[in-house]
Amino acid sequence: MKNQQPTIKDVAIRSGVSIATVDRVLHNRGRVSQKNLKAVTEAIEQLSYRPNQIARALSARKSNFKIGITYPKVENEFWAEIDSGINSARNQLRPFGVELVVDHTNRYNRNDQLKSIDNLIKQNVNGLIFTPVSDSLADMLDQHIPENVLFATVIEDTVGSRRFFHIGPDDFQIGALAAKLIHLYTGDNSKVIILSPNAGFSGTQQRVSGFVSKIKQEPLDIDILQICNVPSETEKESYQAIYQITLDCIRNHSSLNAIYVTNGLTQWCADAVKDSGNAGRIKVFGHEFTSEIGELLESGIVCATIYQKPAQQFYTAICMLYEFLIGDRKLQASNIITECSILIKESLPFIKIGGMDLQ
Amino acid sequence: MKNQQPTIKDVAIRSGVSIATVDRVLHNRGRVSQKNLKAVTEAIEQLSYRPNQIARALSARKSNFKIGITYPKVENEFWAEIDSGINSARNQLRPFGVELVVDHTNRYNRNDQLKSIDNLIKQNVNGLIFTPVSDSLADMLDQHIPENVLFATVIEDTVGSRRFFHIGPDDFQIGALAAKLIHLYTGDNSKVIILSPNAGFSGTQQRVSGFVSKIKQEPLDIDILQICNVPSETEKESYQAIYQITLDCIRNHSSLNAIYVTNGLTQWCADAVKDSGNAGRIKVFGHEFTSEIGELLESGIVCATIYQKPAQQFYTAICMLYEFLIGDRKLQASNIITECSILIKESLPFIKIGGMDLQ
DNA sequence: CTGAAAGCGCTTACAG
DNA sequence: CTGAAAGCGCTTACAG
Numbered sequence: 001m002k003n004q005q006p007t008i009k010d011v012a013i014r015s016g017v018s019i020a021t022v023d024r025v026l027h028n029r030g031r032v033s034q035k036n037l038k039a040v041t042e043a044i045e046q047l048s049y050r051p052n053q054i055a056r057a058l059s060a061r062k063s064n065f066k067i068g069i070t071y072p073k074v075e076n077e078f079w080a081e082i083d084s085g086i087n088s089a090r091n092q093l094r095p096f097g098v099e100l101v102v103d104h105t106n107r108y109n110r111n112d113q114l115k116s117i118d119n120l121i122k123q124n125v126n127g128l129i130f131t132p133v134s135d136s137l138a139d140m141l142d143q144h145i146p147e148n149v150l151f152a153t154v155i156e157d158t159v160g161s162r163r164f165f166h167i168g169p170d171d172f173q174i175g176a177l178a179a180k181l182i183h184l185y186t187g188d189n190s191k192v193i194i195l196s197p198n199a200g201f202s203g204t205q206q207r208v209s210g211f212v213s214k215i216k217q218e219p220l221d222i223d224i225l226q227i228c229n230v231p232s233e234t235e236k237e238s239y240q241a242i243y244q245i246t247l248d249c250i251r252n253h254s255s256l257n258a259i260y261v262t263n264g265l266t267q268w269c270a271d272a273v274k275d276s277g278n279a280g281r282i283k284v285f286g287h288e289f290t291s292e293i294g295e296l297l298e299s300g301i302v303c304a305t306i307y308q309k310p311a312q313q314f315y316t317a318i319c320m321l322y323e324f325l326i327g328d329r330k331l332q333a334s335n336i337i338t339e340c341s342i343l344i345k346e347s348l349p350f351i352k353i354g355g356m357d358l359q
Numbered sequence: 360m361k362n363q364q365p366t367i368k369d370v371a372i373r374s375g376v377s378i379a380t381v382d383r384v385l386h387n388r389g390r391v392s393q394k395n396l397k398a399v400t401e402a403i404e405q406l407s408y409r410p411n412q413i414a415r416a417l418s419a420r421k422s423n424f425k426i427g428i429t430y431p432k433v434e435n436e437f438w439a440e441i442d443s444g445i446n447s448a449r450n451q452l453r454p455f456g457v458e459l460v461v462d463h464t465n466r467y468n469r470n471d472q473l474k475s476i477d478n479l480i481k482q483n484v485n486g487l488i489f490t491p492v493s494d495s496l497a498d499m500l501d502q503h504i505p506e507n508v509l510f511a512t513v514i515e516d517t518v519g520s521r522r523f524f525h526i527g528p529d530d531f532q533i534g535a536l537a538a539k540l541i542h543l544y545t546g547d548n549s550k551v552i553i554l555s556p557n558a559g560f561s562g563t564q565q566r567v568s569g570f571v572s573k574i575k576q577e578p579l580d581i582d583i584l585q586i587c588n589v590p591s592e593t594e595k596e597s598y599q600a601i602y603q604i605t606l607d608c609i610r611n612h613s614s615l616n617a618i619y620v621t622n623g624l625t626q627w628c629a630d631a632v633k634d635s636g637n638a639g640r641i642k643v644f645g646h647e648f649t650s651e652i653g654e655l656l657e658s659g660i661v662c663a664t665i666y667q668k669p670a671q672q673f674y675t676a677i678c679m680l681y682e683f684l685i686g687d688r689k690l691q692a693s694n695i696i697t698e699c700s701i702l703i704k705e706s707l708p709f710i711k712i713g714g715m716d717l718q
Numbered sequence: 719c720t721g722a723a724a725g726c727g728c729t730t731a732c733a734g
Numbered sequence: 735c736t737g738a739a740a741g742c743g744c745t746t747a748c749a750g
Contacts, residue, residue, distance in 0.1 A: 005453060007743055018721040023745065031719055052454045054420070055743030058413050061726045063746085094364060095411045097726090170708055177705040184543040214705075339709045342701045346536040346573075349529055350698045366727055377737040382729065390735055414727030420742045422730085456742090 006047040015043035068120030073104040085311025089318035165333035175210025197232035246272035261286035365406040374402035427479030432463040444670025448677035524692035534569025556591035605631035620645035
């Protein structure tokens with residue numbers, strides 16, 4: 001009844017060396033004679049041996065790992081959800097002896113973020129995960145982060161940096177999907193305004209591009225009345241700004257019947273629509289999910305949002321980084337495109353915040 | 360820098376007993392004096408000790424577990440996807456020494472399924488996971504499956520049985536969501552036919568109820584021209600039947616402009632719509648996702664499907680069952696309502712079949 | 719360059 | 735009722 005998975009011992013016996021030597025080969029630690037290297041490699045091949053990750057993890061428990069995480073805590077609700085993803089990962093990895101150190105900045109600001117990263121590195125983290133506030137960080141990151149610290153990006157990418165992998169949505173397609181949803185809900189007489197906070201993020205720009213391009217390509221009968229960048233460096237500023245700009249737009253465009261908010265500030269726009277007495281007449285479309293968004297979907301002020309499951313992204317990223325830390329970091333890491341959900345009133349019963357089933 | 364999670368040794372020292380005694384308390388194995396029981400319980404409490412699952416798993420490796428799985432392999436594509444979920448679980452659990460034995464039946468038939476279950480039990484499985492073909496199985500299951508074999512249901516439930524937990528969608532809400540999607544795509548002049556294979560499944564019935572109830576409640580301007588049960592005990596029968604019935608419906612109802620298929624046979628209905636020259640005019644809505652459904656969404660014959668991610672359900676169920684097998688099976692297991700996705704042409708770029716990120 | 723040994727935190731016979 | 739010891743499959747000093 002014994003499960004016949006070969007172990008490191010089997011490989012050692014077959015190749016006529018000690019377990020320690022097999023281990024050296026497994027980790028390319030060198031200091032192995034050509035002859036033994038060959039014997040071990042062949043034995044591994046013949047037995048199709050795969051190291052047992054459980055045993056590896058238990059053993060790794062002796063030397064603890066520390067993973068640092070930092071993000072811009074500007075839109076509170078969005079990042080609060082991410083904290084739940086981080087906590088799931090913390091619980092998951094605790095038995096492996098992994099410590100998670102979380103830091104954050106209060107603005108979308110490059111220098112703040114670099115300081116936060118420096119801070120984490122000073123605490124001797126073995127790995128680093130963060131959402132870069134600007135694409136232009138690439139060079140700086142490679143300078144600030146030592147070679148032996150693995151880092152990965154979540155939600156936003158920094159193309160050109162040494163980042164090990166990236167997890168995030170396909171923002172261009174998200175924008176296209178948003179256009180389609182608006183068309184489904186408003187039919188052929190859609191006069192839409194795009195409110196675009198976080199214009200510094202390349203993801204935001206791509207959503208707008210995807211939206212515009214979808215309208216042209218299909219084509220969809222949607223008029224874009226205006227595209228407004230909403231100032232949003234700090235939290236307070238962004239809330240106030242989008243609320244006020246929404247009111248201004250409503251005043252200036254009497255034909256307006258739909259608003260697309262390119263990110264998670266959707267609910268503040270919806271509040272302005274409601275407060276101005278336009279609930280139902282002006283339909284709001286946007287992103288993410290909070291309890292308030294749930295109510296807004298229920299009441300019909302918001303028709304649909306696209307949910308990128310940020311907590312899951314962080315959870316997955318943290319677990320992946322750990323895999324590479326204890327395993328062979330020479331392995332190629334692959335990027336992951338997040339699965340996004342369409343949320344409408346009728347899909348509310350299925351939603352899981354965080355979305356980690358196995359605790 | 361040592362991580363300060365307490366271990367079983369810490370508990371033993373603090374309560375002045377051996378590790379073995381602590382272990383006895385942890386697993387309610389009895390044979391512990393009142394005095395020691397109290398001491399250990401208190402020590403666990405004070406240190407807030409939690410057993411390390413990794414160590415537990417590695418140790419459990421000594422005694423192998425076998426989990427049996429059986430399902431009705433009638434709609435090939437649907438169950439082929441599930442095989443990929445089972446394989447993910449197999450890879451995930453292999454290092455833990457878990458063996459997965461898979462069996463299936465060729466029809467939606469109670470007796471076939473009971474035979475399959477008997478067969479797995481004869482192979483000494485420690486746990487059992489399956490999709491019951493009939494709600495009325497409850498009593499039989501409790502008789503056929505020994506008390507010491509944990510079992511759980513996926514996709515379809517058997518209320519009233521001793522099943523340990525259930526993972527599946529909220530079928531009533533799924534039906535309601537389908538009604539909404541049809542309304543979004545066809546507007547206020549919708550003449551719909553519901554094609555309902557697998558009428559023996561309670562889930563199917565609930566989808567129809569949810570659909571009808573949503574139309575009344577909202578209300579949505581949708582006329583249901585007819586509700587057809589499609590014979591579907593075997594695979595070949597169901598494919599042919601739904602194709603033929605679709606053609607008949609098209610012939611009999613000239614005003615027909617939408618079809619709702621209550622489950623995964625959607626693509627065969629869509630083929631009939633296409634072959635009869637009604638692509639685009641008659642819009643198809645249904646369930647699940649296969650490569651062919653991808654093409655049908657792309658070409659606009661199918662407007663939307665609701666995807667219950669069956670592979671993920673099985674994956675999660677298998678992993679959960681293992682957790683209970685090695686852990687304390689006295690713990691209460693909780694049921695899981697599957698997160699369902701709305702699939703439309705524009706969400707195709709995000710879809711993941713199987714959907715297991717971490718391999 | 720190589721191997722014997724200790725250890726990660728549990729579980730499981732076994733002996734008392 | 736209780737505890738010492740072996741073992742799960744790895745990794746990591748340490749000695750040679």
